[in-house]
Amino acid sequence: MRLLLDSHVVIWSVEQDHLLSATAHAAITNPRNDLSVSAATIWEIAIKVGSGKLSLSLPYRQWMTQAIAALRLTVLPITVDYADAQAGLPTRHRDPFDRLIIAQTLTERITVVSADAAFDAYGVTRLW
Numbered sequence: 001m002r003l004l005l006d007s008h009v010v011i012w013s014v015e016q017d018h019l020l021s022a023t024a025h026a027a028i029t030n031p032r033n034d035l036s037v038s039a040a041t042i043w044e045i046a047i048k049v050g051s052g053k054l055s056l057s058l059p060y061r062q063w064m065t066q067a068i069a070a071l072r073l074t075v076l077p078i079t080v081d082y083a084d085a086q087a088g089l090p091t092r093h094r095d096p097f098d099r100l101i102i103a104q105t106l107t108e109r110i111t112v113v114s115a116d117a118a119f120d121a122y123g124v125t126r127l128w
Contacts, residue, residue, distance in 0.1 A: 005071070
């Protein structure tokens with residue numbers, strides 16, 4: 001199964017995996033699943049660290065590099081197709097990072113792993 005991890009899922013998987021639901025934890029640790037992270041998530045975490053809103057156990061770059069390797073993540077880039085899909089979404093959810101993840105999920109027809117029920121309003125397949 002192809003899975004796109006929301007930002008809090010990436011952070012919790014590395015820092016506090018006990019916060020993940022049992023279903024999310026099982027999916028993330030299943031080696032048969034193909035895990036992805038959006039470039040938007042990488043940027044969002046960097047912004048939060050840079051602004052002091054988020055502390056990680058290691059300096060940002062080291063933490064992110066290790067997280068990508070440890071979780072076997074493929075980075076899903078930001079493309080014109082994804083940006084265009086995001087531009088056409090209804091404004092039920094205003095967070096620009098989440099809107100891009102929603103667009104990527106819908107465009108790629110992959111499942112998003114997130115505790116955020118706001119994704120459901122867009123008809124995405126959400127695992128939690």
